[in-house]
Structures are given as structure tokens and as C-alpha cells.
Amino acid sequence: MTKVTTADEFVLQVRGLGVRYQTSQGTVHAVSDVSFEVRKNEVFGIAGESGCGKSTLIRALLRLLPDNADSAAELALYRDQDLYGLSDADFRQNILWQEISLVPQSAMNSLNPVYRVGDQVVEAIRTHRRVSKAEARGRVAELFDVVGLQADLMQSFPHEFSGGMRQRAMIAMSLALDPGLIIMDEPTTGLDVLVQERILRRIREIRSEISSSIILITHDIAVIAEMSDRIAIMYGGQFMEQANAIDLFENPYHPYTLGLKNAFPSIRELGSELISIPGSPPTLVGPVTNCPFQPRCPFHLDRCASENPLPINFGEDHQVRCFRSEDANQLRHLAAEKSTWRSLN
């Protein structure tokens, strides 16, 4: 299935995005040289562990970074608007919520406890659109229906909602202004299995009804596999590998992707041995001069410690940052052996 993609099929195009934090320990390169595209009506998944920079990346795109951070990109286009070229006021008025909305990580705690849930969504709509209260309420009732909440729940306060209901209310709010792109940061983390299942199913249904694209950020490999059309695997502030979902799971190239797959249990494969990746993630202080995964990588070469590999293309839609990607077949076999990873200790 090869598809020719033209520029107007992209909702978001990002090239060479970096974010640095100035801290007392020095400059932290939280995100470096990240490039990706999000196509129309697709779910783009970003998977990575704590501290890999996935939340920083989207905060940079939404201009929600703290004062000690600065970010730059060679290119950051939403449709045909340069995201870094807009003034803050312009960005807030015309892009945030209108075009790109966010379901934040702790969505469960993102509702104001002293206002009724429905009123909070009405307020979000009326901040950006000149509509009457009654019209806005009608819209909120529609949105509640879309996310599977009964319309009379608009009158409730957040504390009367369960975790799953609050999450659904936040998703309703993110849909309020028909944005072209919705960013969901760990939308089901901390929810029970059955609640998570229902929310994910609802997100899938919503996507088939509306024309928005979704960026889904999570540490949960199973969630990302089920939800995404294309996936990026992030480590140490970089996209180590990105590809369409099936290709990434069936033909992974990067040693970190191989390691993550080994470490993640599947309920369909009981008794398969889980293999951890020894070591811990890099601190990212100072400029990036090596492959960030090199210290934990059983396959590293000498040059991995002094050079950071650039992304290499494999086929239409698969990019990998690894000097050993040509040896992928061999690495896939070796990575399935526990002794391979143990040898590092």
C-alpha cells in the first residue's frame, strides 16, 4: 500500500524541532532534532518512557513551556501557518483550541472544582466564538453525546464525576471548536482497564465521525499499538524510529524499539519471557554528541559514543536513527535472547 502524499495532506509538519531548559545543572537538551508529519485524519502515536521528552515536545508546539525553556524549529507548519512565526496573542486567539486542542496529562484534575462541568465547556466555546449562551449549551449537549455523557450531567460539578467521566468531559472540551488537530497526552493513564477500553473505543468512534487528526502520547505500548496509524518511538529527546504502526511492530529496526517490545507483557502471549533493558535513561545535560541510547545498547559500535546518527529512510514510511540499521535482521534475532541484554552489566 503505497500512497503518494502531497503537502496539503499534512495537518502538521515539523522539522528539526529542539527544546532546551536552562537549569542549575546546566543546559538540558530535552528535545533535539525532532521531525515528523501528521496527516489528515490520522492518529500519530508518540511512545516513550518518563523523561524522554514527549510532553515537552507538545508543550513546545502549544507554547506552554515554562520560562527557563527555549525552543526552535527549522519548520513548524500547521496547515500553511508557521507556528513559530505567530505572535503569542495571535497564537492564543487563532490556533490554540480553535485549531490545535489539548487533552492534558492530568485531565482528571484539569477541571475547575467550583464550576459546573457544562459551564466550563460553554466558557471555552464563548471565549473563542461569538455565540449566545443557549447556542453554546446546545453545542455542549452535542459534545457530551459524542463522548458518551448524558446531557443532564452538564449540571454536575467535577467531584460528582468518576475519573473516566472527567476524562470524557475533557475530550468533549477539546472537540468543542472543531480543531484540525487534537493532542492527547496520556489520555487513559491511571484509569481502570474497562474505563480505558471504553475511552479508547470512544476516541476511535469520534475519529471516524470528525475529520480531526490526533497526536496520542503514551508510555503504554499496547494502547499505542491499538490506536495509532503511525508511531514514533522517542528516547532521550529524539525520535529513534518512526513508521506506520504495523511496520513498526513487525519490522522494528532500532535496538530501543526491540528492547521495548521485549519488555512489554502481552496477555495473548502468556509465559513469554520478559526482558528488561539494563541501565537508566540519560540526563540530557549538555549537547548531544552521541546516540542517547548507546550506554544501554547491546549492539553499539565505537562510533555510537562519539557521533549521533541521523535518520535513515527505509521504504516509504519508516525512519530510523541507528548506525546498525542495515543489520536489523541479525539484531532482531539477537534482541530476542535475554543473554544479549545481560551482557551489558
Place this chain on the structure above:
Amino acid sequence: MALIELNQLTRHFEIRPGLVDRTVRGKPSRLIKAVESLNIAVGENEILGIAGESGCGKSTTCMMIAGLLPPTRGQIIYRGSDLATADAAVRKEHRRNVQMIFQDPYESLNPRFRVADIVAEGPRALRLWDQKEIGDRVESMLAGVGLNPGKYTERFPHELSGGERQRVGIASALVMQPVMIIADEPLSMLDVSIRAGILDLFRELQDQRGFSSVYVSHDLAILGNVADRLMVMYLGQAMEVGPVEQVIRSPKHPYTRALIGAVAVPDPRVKRPVPKISGDISRPIDPPPGCRFAPRCPYADDSCHDTFLELDTSDPTRHQAACHRLHVLPDEGL
């Protein structure tokens, strides 16, 4: 003889209304029935997994087995003696022999203690050995969980990563040489690449030293990997119990089926069917008699609302479900 046997174990919490509501308005107290008539036994060297969603009573059960919370009704039988009536010597032995690993490695370590003192705290409190021996055992235990003693003994918890803290938690449970470890979601705060390492460590230590475990988690994929037997709980009641492979591959109870069907699978080609379940989980406040899952169950009839079918745990190898309606359920495999 089972190491620990729970017999009709029940725990209720009373919610008392405020003084005015109680005395002037005459509001009655309400009961949260956190755990209801639980029967299960854990044998020597066995890992019993307990699965369930928030509010199912899995943590309350852990606290009771560890002796941190007295039961409202029922018995905890430790090596043949009922803990409630046992003499002080047995209770002291139980306290040493049943150790707990806590969920949150960030909040369960004393921030003012160095790693060596955290691990030595238990043996010192019970005066298990003299100071020199305690020091030696702490060092070898730290080495056993993969923390180099020379590097870690003098550190404070804030100098450790999440995975290292969890190892300290495991070391301080194991240094007591327990016969049973109660692990309450010990991996839920850790990253994927580190989890597998802690699981390995847990199993290695179990092979070497031999201990039983009650392993509680909401993550069925992990339980499938670590447990020998699995018990599924819903709002304080045991719904299903059996050997872990049987429960996960061919679940009987409608709730277990829904729960297992809802677990996401790390394979983009897999399409899961929609779980047959309606409504949301409630709270076990003044629940009606009968099966607490009945209001959400597509197969429930009157008998389900009237009486709860308790599991018969006389045969620990048996796979069984607490359901009146098993005969009407369709066959479904995964």
C-alpha cells in the same frame, strides 16, 4: 497445610455522618463493604495473583493479610492458627514472616534514613540479630537486589531513581527472611523497560529463597506473567479463581471475560471485540445482597440479585467462578 488461609474474611468501614447530622437529623451510618466473605488459601512457594479494578478490595485484603488492618469478620489462619486468637509468639512470628512491598517507591521510604538504615530497620526493631550481623545481612541483601552496597548504603532515597527505590523496598522486605511477600502493585510506578528487571529479580529471589506471595495488580498481562493462580475481585467479592493460564485463556465469569477482553494488546493487527458490560463501577456502600456485578451483567437474573455464590476453595487447583448463570453463557475463547 496452607501457609495463609482466609476464611470468610470480611472488612467493612463505617462512614459516620457528622455530629449534627447524627444527633439532630438522625442520619444513620453507612457501611462500605470493602471485602466480603473471602475464602482463599495460599500454599508454600505459591504466587497468588489478585486482579481487579479500583475499589475491588484488593489493597484492603493485602493490609489484612499483613496484619495492618483487623478484619470485621472471618479469620486469617497463619500456619494453622487464627491470628485473632493466636498468642503473642505466633503473632510476632507472623509479623516477621509476612512482609509487604508497597506500591509507591517514592512515598514508602523514609526520606531521612540512609538506604542501609531503611533496610536494617525491620531486623533492628525485632532484634533479629546483633548489629554486626544485621549490617552484613543488609549488605548482602542489597547486593542480592542488584544494588552495589559500596555505592548505595550511604545514599538517601532522593538520590535514587524509581527502579532503585523499588529495589530498596524489596530488599527491606526480604531481609526479614519472610515466608510470604505481599506485593501491592509493586510495578505500577515504574517504566516499562525497568519493570521486567524487577519482575526477574522477584522470580529469581523466589527460586533461590522460596517464599509465597500475594501479588496484587490491575495489570492482567503482568499477572499472567508472574502468578501461579489468579483471583479476580469485583467490589469486595471474589468472582473467579483458578490456575492463571486457565483464568486468562478461558475465563468463565462474565466480569472476568469483560475485564480480560478489555486489556489492550501490543499488536496493531489485533482487533478486540467490544466487552459485554454496561454502566460504571459503583462503590460498595450499603450494597444489596447478591452478586455485586449483577447490575452490570448482561446475563443476570433474579437469583443473581438475591444470593451470592461463594467460591469453594477446598480444592486450590480447581478453576471456578462465582456465577449462577454459567450454564447460559456462550462459549468464548480468546
